[in-house]
Structures are given as C-alpha cells and as structure tokens.
Amino acid sequence: MGRVTLQTVADRVGVSRMTVSNAFSRPDQLSAELRERVLAAAAELGYVGPDPAARALARGSAGAVGVLFTDSQGAFRDPIAAEFFAAVAETLAPTGLALSLLPATTTNGPRVAARDVPMDAALVYACAGDTEALDWLERRRLPLVFVDQAPTVAGASSVLLDDRPGARAAAQHLLDLGHRRIAILTTAHGQPRGVAPDAATAGVGYVSRERVEGWMSVLGPAGADVVAVNLDDNLEEDALAAARTALTLPDRPTAVLCFSDLVAWAVVRVADELGLRVPGDLSVIGYDDSPLARTVTPPLTTVRQDLDAKGRAAAHAIERAIDAQGSSAAEPEHVVVPTHLVVRGSTGPAPTAAGSSS
Structure with a gap:
C-alpha cells in the first residue's frame, strides 16, 4: 500500500475528506457512530490523523x-x-x-x-x-x-x-535561638564558587537575590557574623561542595541558611561526615518544603512555597x-x-546558648 492520506480513509468509509478531518479535529460535528467508523478505518489503514503543522495552521493554534x-x-x-x-x-x-x-x-x-x-x-x-x-x-x-x-x-x-518574608522569618528564627555566627549558601551561577566577598551582595539571579536580601535584612541589623558561600547551581554536587566549604571554615558557623532543601540536605550530610550533630552543633534551614525536607533526618526546618x-x-x-x-x-x-516558615527538627538553640562548645 502506498502513502495513506486523509483521502484514503475517506474512500474506505465512503465519506468526504472534511468528514474524516472532523473526526480528528472537530468530533462534535459527527455522530458518535460515524466518528467511530472513521477512526476504526484510520486505525486499520495506519493513518494517525491530519498533519500537525497543517492542523495548527488551520486552527491558528500550535497547541x-x-x-x-x-x-x-x-x-x-x-x-x-x-x-x-x-x-x-x-x-x-x-x-x-x-x-x-x-x-x-x-x-x-x-x-x-x-x-x-x-x-x-x-x-x-x-x-x-x-x-x-x-x-x-x-x-x-x-x-x-x-x-x-x-x-x-x-x-x-x-x-x-514572596521570597523575602519567608527568608526574613527563617533568619529571625535563628536569631531567636541565639545564633549569631551564620552561613548562607546560595546559587551564584557564573560567579566564583566558595566564600563570597560580601554576604550582603551574594547570589546571582532574581530568586537568589530576593532570598539573600530577605536574610540580610534581619541578620545585618542584628550584627550577626555572616559568611556567604556561592554554589554554581541547585544541584547535588554543587551543594555538597558548598557545604564542605562552609563547615570547614576556621570559625565554623552554628547555623546555615540554605537556598533550597537540596542544599540543606547536603549540609546535614556533610555535618554527619564531620561528626557534627544537627541541631545540637549545627542548625540548618532549607527553602521550598519539598518532599526531601520531610525525609531528611532530622526533618528540615524550611520555608514553604506552594509549588x-x-x-x-x-x-x-x-x-x-x-x-x-x-x-x-x-x-x-x-x-x-506567599511563603511561610515551617519549623521542624533541624533547628535548635545555638551551642553556646545550650551551654556546650561548638
């Protein structure tokens, strides 16, 4: 059999080309019985329907x-x-x-x-x-x-x-727990990885900047000691590298604010590798409230966005x-x-506030 076309199907059923076209594109124009006969003949002949480009042109819509x-x-x-x-x-x-x-x-x-x-x-x-x-x-x-x-x-x-209110609530939560030495881990695609020159201007891209500015609007006036670590993208390998950088600083932070739950998971994992207790030695806050936030041990305190x-x-x-x-x-x-803070088990009092050393 040669090329199967709309006309081939029309000839098999004994109807017009327009009827076959309507069976695919405008089913409301045909009775259910006739449309079923047309589609059955098309299936038997191996015809999948009018050319998509032609249908889009006729409809004025690409779909x-x-x-x-x-x-x-x-x-x-x-x-x-x-x-x-x-x-x-x-x-x-x-x-x-x-x-x-x-x-x-x-x-x-x-x-x-x-x-x-x-x-x-x-x-x-x-x-x-x-x-x-x-x-x-x-x-x-x-x-x-x-x-x-x-x-x-x-x-x-x-x-x-509405990223900034969520970020502000996360930063204030850490201050209320007594934390003053805080790291922020955020994406900065195209910038050098590692410790950023200035925490207040860390991050690249709209979302990253909104979250950094929300965190710093609370941490800055409170006089917190803040260090920012840039990661290239919100991916596992980048997050693990940034977490290792932050947790091996000479003056290790007691809390970490993270661009995402994935980054927070990486921080918890690296903390475990280094023998640090979360939240006993280190508090961690994610962002997004993804399913990952509830499967990490301990479950992540995070800022929820309704995806x-x-x-x-x-x-x-x-x-x-x-x-x-x-x-x-x-x-x-x-x-x-809107966004809002969800408090779970990954945050607790700063080590000094709890009477232990960091």
Missing part, C-alpha cells in the same frame, strides 16, 4: 506552550523545577496545551528552538533576561509569562514567590495571556505566591 529554561536538563534534575512543571502540565492538560522545553542558549545550527518551534505562548522560567532565545520570543510577539523573575518584556505577566499553587497560577496566566492576545485593553497580571 503548545514553550518553556524557556536556562538549563533544559536542569528541568529534570532540579526536583523543585520538576514539581512546578508537573503542576503546570496537569493544569493545562484539559485545554489541550502541551509544554515544549526550549534551551535558553542558541547554537549556530540551522534550527533555533525559540525561533522555529511552533507555540502559542511561552513561560520564561528563572532565565537570564538578555538571552538570544528570549529576544526571539519577544520578536515573535508571543504572550509571555515570567516565573521566578521580574518581567523584562513590556506587557508580559509574571508569577513570583502546586505556583504551577496552577502560571498555567492560568498563560491561558489568559493567549485569550487576550491582540486585545489593546488587555493588562498583564502579576501573581505573588
């Missing part, structure tokens, strides 16, 4: 949402990103929209994802604002929703965490941005998702 991510592999390696994307995908599923990951870095090859991949809109997730890929999305005039970063494109919507709520907010913002495309009266929306 896809691009996701611009600094490191597309990180979308799968970072548990927080993975949980967020799962919530977005689940929320969009009933609309027929699917996610398509786009690398933020472009190559000299013939295909540039941000320029060439069909999509109806895009999420810009924790991505540098000056990338060529983002420039292509802007030039395509696609509806954009920025997540975990302030919009850098006029008219774009955003979904942000499901953030994912749903991003998905709804994308839907509304697509619906409003071309409307001069449409206004971008900016959603702020």
